Amino acid sequence: MTVLADAAVLAAIPSPTQGVWEIGPFPLRAYALCIIAGIVLAAWLGERRWVARGGAPGDVLDISVWAVPFGIVGGRIYHVITTPQPYFGEDGDPLRAFAIWEGGLGIWGAIALGGVGAWIGCRRRGIPLPAWADAIAPGIVLAQAVGRLGNWFNNELYGSATDLPWALTIYRWNASAGQALTGPDGEPLVLGTFHPTFLYELLWNVGVAALVIWADRRFQLSHGRAFALYVAAYCAGRVWIEMLRIDTAEQFLGLRLNVFTSVVVGLLAVAYLIVNRGRPREVITRGAEVAREGAPGEASSPTADTTATAAGTPASGATASGGTAAGRTSAGGTVAGETVTDRAGQDRTGARTDEGGAPGEG
Numbered sequence: 001m002t003v004l005a006d007a008a009v010l011a012a013i014p015s016p017t018q019g020v021w022e023i024g025p026f027p028l029r030a031y032a033l034c035i036i037a038g039i040v041l042a043a044w045l046g047e048r049r050w051v052a053r054g055g056a057p058g059d060v061l062d063i064s065v066w067a068v069p070f071g072i073v074g075g076r077i078y079h080v081i082t083t084p085q086p087y088f089g090e091d092g093d094p095l096r097a098f099a100i101w102e103g104g105l106g107i108w109g110a111i112a113l114g115g116v117g118a119w120i121g122c123r124r125r126g127i128p129l130p131a132w133a134d135a136i137a138p139g140i141v142l143a144q145a146v147g148r149l150g151n152w153f154n155n156e157l158y159g160s161a162t163d164l165p166w167a168l169t170i171y172r173w174n175a176s177a178g179q180a181l182t183g184p185d186g187e188p189l190v191l192g193t194f195h196p197t198f199l200y201e202l203l204w205n206v207g208v209a210a211l212v213i214w215a216d217r218r219f220q221l222s223h224g225r226a227f228a229l230y231v232a233a234y235c236a237g238r239v240w241i242e243m244l245r246i247d248t249a250e251q252f253l254g255l256r257l258n259v260f261t262s263v264v265v266g267l268l269a270v271a272y273l274i275v276n277r278g279r280p281r282e283v284i285t286r287g288a289e290v291a292r293e294g295a296p297g298e299a300s301s302p303t304a305d306t307t308a309t310a311a312g313t314p315a316s317g318a319t320a321s322g323g324t325a326a327g328r329t330s331a332g333g334t335v336a337g338e339t340v341t342d343r344a345g346q347d348r349t350g351a352r353t354d355e356g357g358a359p360g361e362g
Contacts, residue, residue, distance in 0.1 A: 012167040012193045019153035020178030029101050029178065034150035038143030039068055046136035053135055054284030055127070056291075063121030063132065071114025076100050078109025082250050082257050103154045103175075107144060108261055111231075130224030131282045134216065137230040138209040144234075145205035151198040155180070159195025159244035168196035195244050204237035222281040228272040235266030 021028045047060040080087055080097045083104065087097040115133075122129045151157040155173045171180035172189040180188035211233055216226045239262045243255075250257040 012169045015155050015169050016153045017180040017188045030153035031103050031150035038146035042139030042143040045139035050135040054287050056287045066117035066121035067114045070117030071110040074113025075105035075110030078106030079104040134226035137227040138212045141205045141209045145202045148198045148202040159197040162195050167193035200241050208233040220281045223279050228269045232266050232269035235262040238262040
């Protein structure tokens, strides 16, 4: 019997026995690295999609400076509220609620408060939040996929016990030290084999990202509908994956609270998709506007204007011998009805540049 059990463990998917490495006085945590890698991936993909929509390069990074910190705080708050036992239950340590490096970020809190940060960043730049959310949606769910690798390193968020060929080996874990507990022989202590729910969600999230990218290209989703599709599809997977998990969580009517949250949020996302169907895709011109603002001015220089006038040549947009200009050109001509004289040695009365400068002198 022991031989069969050992064989089952050897056939299972292995888990890391260490999730923290000490680099001098600084701990290098796999969970934090996975979160950072996910954020970088989301920003990279979101930037590409936003620029393709007509946005300006750098917008995604600038708005992420607001969205990411808000999202991390919101995710931690949601986790602590929905899983209070380790912090406020019997033998709990309230200070550990701040130990975000040990793991524990709730996606719903991250999306909610991260959305507030994104709204602030978008408002400061005059960018429509729904369009920006559509561009960033696939990157967010891919970031969640990468973040699930952090749960694997921490030997956490696994499902019920199983002996399936893809079962996950889980070790008895010291969360504060970030490593597996060891026996007298120095070998890590195996807790058992369980459903790899972290892997189920990782694969589901990759599929959701592919679905959103395809649907956005096929149907030209707009006004936040790509983001709503991501939320709806993610919730559908989270319901059945959550039912498999056995980690500590608040329950309501015999079910984990996150199951109810997924159902409610998912239905709201579907309702948003239906209500906003048929709306035309937004036209984003921010990229072109920023490019124009950064391009060299086309107006002729004051030196060139002075030289041309001194030589007796009429300036662009003006009429010679005191005629009336039909309109002002971008090169610094006059507005309709303004008269100018271009005789050498006389002031060009009324002439002014597009930048609001003083009248030129001949």
